[in-house]
Amino acid sequence: MGFALAAFSHSPVAAQAQNDDVLNRQGVWGGGYSRGRSEKISLELHVIRDVGQLEIDFRGWEPVKFANCQYVFDASVTGDFDLLLNGSHGTPEECPVDFSVGFKRTGPDAAELTFTNASFLDNAELSAGLRPLRDADRRASVEGLDVLGVATGMAQDAVEASLEKTGYAPMPDWTQVVQARDESWSLETRSYVRQQDGDEWGDVFTVQYSPNVKGEENGNRAALISRNWKIPEDQNVSELTLVRALKDKYGPILSMGEDRAWDRNGENLTTYDDRRQRCAEGSLQQLPFSISFRESSLRSGANPYCGPTADIRIQTGINSGIATGLNVFVMDPDEIWDGFWRTWSAGEYAKLKQLFDSVSGATGAAPEL
Known part of the structure; x- marks a missing residue:
């Protein structure tokens, strides 16, 4: 054989x-x-x-x-x-x-x-x-799950070309790079802005890209996507208009508020009971992730047995019904899964390879005592 x-x-x-x-x-x-x-x-x-x-x-x-x-x-x-x-x-x-x-x-x-x-x-x-995430494990795609045309899994070049077309400019001062102590991997988060008035940021787009791992072919892809938009007063967008637009784009809400969630087959989850049943956890662990914004940070976990989520918040004026802000945060568990394995295994591999080389190289005969 x-x-x-x-x-x-x-x-x-x-x-x-x-x-x-x-x-x-x-x-x-x-x-x-x-x-x-x-x-x-x-x-x-x-x-x-x-x-x-x-x-x-x-x-x-x-x-x-x-x-x-x-x-x-x-x-x-x-x-x-x-x-x-x-x-x-x-x-x-x-x-x-x-x-x-x-x-x-x-x-x-x-x-x-x-x-x-x-x-x-x-x-x-x-x-x-x-x-590791295999091709056979990947979730079904969700039609329309993007923010201004930017979707998770898109290559960095495509993301930045799309943002440039919609009027965003890079903010180099707010580029953040996290790096492993042994320099085996690095993780970059970039911000882009439009509608900026002096020091006031009107519309900020933040993308965390997939990690760069030493010794691997790295095609940076969008893993986490965030948009923080302070809606100009002269747009006069009502909360109801925004709610309807979000429903048309992302489908029904998850229980209350404006959050959305999908299962691995790309179907909307509309109740938390539905989410628990269709995203039932197995032996795989929750996958931690974190991202920092200009004024805040987020730490959470991704369930590898569930699909993507879109956390959405609408701010309104007092007693006006006019929308003053919109926050959208899209998380793709497959990108988190793939990135977590690649970064974790990079450091573990170095230790395991060193151990293997040490044990397999111990071939000397016992000394005379």
Whole structure:
């Protein structure tokens, strides 16, 4: 079988299948079992790019009994992973060796490990806590989900060309760059303005772009979009007119106010009960994000089992019914998901690769004592 794989290694179809197989392994996976009251085993698998780590914690689990074991492996191979015991972690003298592990994806967030030459377990079911976004995972598009023609996922060049056409100018002084301590990635937020009167900002557009990660091809895309518009008095836009325009563009509201939400299929969610049912959470964690504006900041989380959201606020004059301000904030969970994995895994990969190189390079014979 190894010869057959090598013979077809230059086939685009075979290469794509191998790439898909490697991508399907990526993530942080966990699981465990209990037997009676006294036997427990827990497993945590990390696979990032071409290296992996498996931790197994035995608590009275026969025949190993008690041990805390960490293994590393080359994750770029086809077939089973050949595990290397990390002799500097846990209780290596109690850990089983000379066994291999096979990985099979059994669902979007589920996988099965199969053990060869292991006396303690034949197989184990794992759930993903964090994993990369694949093309097959992407949400359905939502027609009309943009702000003045700017939508999440648009390339930075296209965003800025669109904003320029609608009269916005960049604000270089308010460009913000967040960078990892190890400089493995950076994240940029840019602001644009129009209708500026002296120091007064009339209409501010803010975009947070997808991260730049070292060693990757980076096409900066719009991940978070915000518009903060102080509506000029001479426009005389009534609140009712604005509400109707928002409904025509974004569809029905989510319960009350002007917020909108969609499920993964691109359908409007109109009640919080509807949202809870159609965005039911699974094993994947909520994905944190933050963005800073001129006078405020926002920290929140994205549910990878739900679709995009549009948080919308209308300000009105006292007892006038005239709209004086409009705030729109669009969040795309797929962009947050993709960006979070890429930034988190960049730092984790460096540590895991260093560990793998150290363990796999420890080939010297025992010294004379």
